[in-house]
Amino acid sequence: MINLRTMILRGGNVIIKCVFSDDMIRQPILYELGNRFEVVTNIKKARITPDLGWVIVELMGDVQEVEKSLEWLNQIGVKVERLEKEDKDGKS
Numbered sequence: 001m002i003n004l005r006t007m008i009l010r011g012g013n014v015i016i017k018c019v020f021s022d023d024m025i026r027q028p029i030l031y032e033l034g035n036r037f038e039v040v041t042n043i044k045k046a047r048i049t050p051d052l053g054w055v056i057v058e059l060m061g062d063v064q065e066v067e068k069s070l071e072w073l074n075q076i077g078v079k080v081e082r083l084e085k086e087d088k089d090g091k092s
Contacts, residue, residue, distance in 0.1 A: 013060045015044070016070070019079040025053035029078065037069040038062060056083060 020029065025048055030041050039061035046055040059066050073080050 013058060014066055014070070015056065015058045015083045017054060017056050017081045017083055018073060019081070020053040020055075021077065022051045024077065029073075029076070030055065030057065033069050033073070036072065038065045039069045 018029075020027075030043070033039065034041055039059050042058040042060065044056040044058060047053065059069060061069075070080060
């Protein structure tokens with residue numbers, strides 16, 4: 001289990017990698033995330049195959065909303081990994 005509090009960057013923004021199993025890749029999880037919580041998702045990079053999917057996404061919003069959204073992702077079985085903050089050229 002990840003420590004959500006340490007994942008939050010200044011202003012409530014966090015860059016994460018979400019890994020989805022084959023039974024989850026066809027579900028609109030990021031869409032639902034934005035509807036359930038007051039967060040904005042900014043997809044940085046993604047790859048989807050028939051067996052696995054991953055997305056690097058920046059979550060922006062109030063710290064509490066970002067924390068709740070990360071908890072929800074974990075609850076539904078999405079593997080969440082914190083990435084280093086990107087530089088101005090989009091590199092981690």
